[in-house]
Amino acid sequence: MTQLMGRPILEVPGELGGRPALADLLAGVRTALVGLAVVGVPVLGLWVATPYADSDAASATRLAGALWLLGHGAPVLRGGADAPLTVTPLLLGILAVVRLYRAAAGVAARHGLRSRWGGPVALWAGYCAVAVAVALHCTGAGLFRSRVLPDLLVVGLLAGLSTAAGVRSVRSVRSDGAEREPLLDRLPPGWRPAGGTPVVGRAAGAAGAGLVAAGGLLVAVAALLDAAAGGGRGMALLGRGPAALLGLLLLTVVLLPNAVLWGAAYALGPGFEVGTGTLVSPGRTGLGQVPEFPLFALLPQEGPGGWRLAALLLPVLAGLVPAVLLGRAAAGRRSPAGDAEPWSSAATVTAALAAALLLGAGATVLGWLSGGALAAERMARLGPVPWWTGLAAAGWLAVVAVPGALLVRHRAVGPAGVEYADDLEFPDDLEYAVGAEYAFGVEGVADAASPAPGQGVYARLTIRMRRSALELRARTYALVLRLSGQGPTDRTG
Numbered sequence: 001m002t003q004l005m006g007r008p009i010l011e012v013p014g015e016l017g018g019r020p021a022l023a024d025l026l027a028g029v030r031t032a033l034v035g036l037a038v039v040g041v042p043v044l045g046l047w048v049a050t051p052y053a054d055s056d057a058a059s060a061t062r063l064a065g066a067l068w069l070l071g072h073g074a075p076v077l078r079g080g081a082d083a084p085l086t087v088t089p090l091l092l093g094i095l096a097v098v099r100l101y102r103a104a105a106g107v108a109a110r111h112g113l114r115s116r117w118g119g120p121v122a123l124w125a126g127y128c129a130v131a132v133a134v135a136l137h138c139t140g141a142g143l144f145r146s147r148v149l150p151d152l153l154v155v156g157l158l159a160g161l162s163t164a165a166g167v168r169s170v171r172s173v174r175s176d177g178a179e180r181e182p183l184l185d186r187l188p189p190g191w192r193p194a195g196g197t198p199v200v201g202r203a204a205g206a207a208g209a210g211l212v213a214a215g216g217l218l219v220a221v222a223a224l225l226d227a228a229a230g231g232g233r234g235m236a237l238l239g240r241g242p243a244a245l246l247g248l249l250l251l252t253v254v255l256l257p258n259a260v261l262w263g264a265a266y267a268l269g270p271g272f273e274v275g276t277g278t279l280v281s282p283g284r285t286g287l288g289q290v291p292e293f294p295l296f297a298l299l300p301q302e303g304p305g306g307w308r309l310a311a312l313l314l315p316v317l318a319g320l321v322p323a324v325l326l327g328r329a330a331a332g333r334r335s336p337a338g339d340a341e342p343w344s345s346a347a348t349v350t351a352a353l354a355a356a357l358l359l360g361a362g363a364t365v366l367g368w369l370s371g372g373a374l375a376a377e378r379m380a381r382l383g384p385v386p387w388w389t390g391l392a393a394a395g396w397l398a399v400v401a402v403p404g405a406l407l408v409r410h411r412a413v414g415p416a417g418v419e420y421a422d423d424l425e426f427p428d429d430l431e432y433a434v435g436a437e438y439a440f441g442v443e444g445v446a447d448a449a450s451p452a453p454g455q456g457v458y459a460r461l462t463i464r465m466r467r468s469a470l471e472l473r474a475r476t477y478a479l480v481l482r483l484s485g486q487g488p489t490d491r492t493g
């Protein structure tokens with residue numbers, strides 16, 4: 001086993017076509033086994049540490065295999081009643097996708113698509129071979145049981161998509177520049193944001209990162225409020241022994257990305273469900289009885305939203321950076337040179353709406369992946385409603401980004417007589433941002449540099465507050481420059 005799993009045998013090229021294909025097949029097996037070990041080692045460790053465990057080692061390995069399948073999005077059955085369990089631990093899914101992506105990129109970079117059975121196809125086949133063995137092993141009696149055919153279909157689909165993405169990343173680097181024309185560049189001239197596809201992608205990514213940060217912030221605030229209240233429902237879970245507590249903590253960690261996405265759906269407005277007929281949203285919370293679990297202990301109390309409606313401000317803040325990115329691109333600063341042709345107002349609106357649609361599609365997919373069923377009947381629906389979450393994400397970004405991008409574009413190209421100060425030198429990001437803000441017509445930067453002697457205390461305090469506000473604005477502007485790929489450059493007069 002050590003020789004099969006070692007790296008040298010997987011990287012030795014052979015003269016015949018069969019030997020590299022075998023190496024790629026073993027690379028897929030190794031990728032799957034490493035992911036299985038990430039799940040299996042903690043499960044077996046908890047089984048060993050649990051005193052008077054009422055299950056044997058085979059049951060523990062079946063539990064680890066079922067969790068590994070569940071991490072790929074595969075449905076499993078729970079308990080003697082065969083209750084469906086489809087809530088995917090997204091942390092395990094992310095690890096599986098990343099490992100497959102990197103393995104496929106490495107195989108494609110070393111060998112490329114040599115033959116029908118070699119390269120990424122052999123990698124995918126090796127990964128699926130391990131999935132077949134795990135699914136068959138988990139059909140026995142235990143806490144979780146696999147459904148062989150649906151599980152293998154889901155694992156094969158996820159492995160195929162991840163492998164294809166890794167291969168595509170290598171092929172795009174090796175391409176000779178013959179690329180298809182982006183969809184946005186096919187629009188009519190008045191509505192065409194020329195060269196705006198990368199900017200739209202960055203804007204949607206920035207908005208998505210802002211929403212994820214908002215969800216993480218809400219989860220952190222809920223945890224702090226629960227701790228400040230003395231632990232509440234979460235403290236009742238601490239008296240079940242160290243092994244049970246450690247198992248709950250590990251399960252909470254692998255489900256933490258799900259909780260963050262649920263928090264993002266909460267901030268967007270539609271919220272999420274914790275069972276059939278329930279709703280957790282800023283406007284209203286109706287729960288009923290929920291299972292005992294640390295993350296469920298962070299849910300808000302039942303009743304109207306009240307002060308929790310302030311969470312709706314977070315999507316507005318998440319849309320500010322995309323608005324600035326799109327507005328700067330519309331003004332012609334889509335490259336470090338800043339000499340691109342400015343977009344029209346209609347093209348700016350088109351780019352903002354495209355970013356909103358892209359964000360909405362991503363939010364729909366993530367909302368669907370983060371939810372599922374915990375059991376039958378009442379607990380058959382958990383997580384955000386995907387379509388409502390996607391519509392809310394697209395709507396919030398459109399509401400913020402369209403007027404915001406138009407405003408930034410107007411300020412950049414608007415007033416006549418405002419020119420760029422190309423002969424200025426900026427030694428760092430802050431001075432570069434302050435100089436750029438001054439070039440855009442922001443007056444008073446130089447006047448607020450230092451208070452004049454002899455002024456009163458109130459006047460000096462006002463000037464210092466104004467200077468601090470301008471410095472904060474300049475630092476925010478420098479962050480936007482970094483996100484848009486334009487940093488300070490050496491300039492000579």
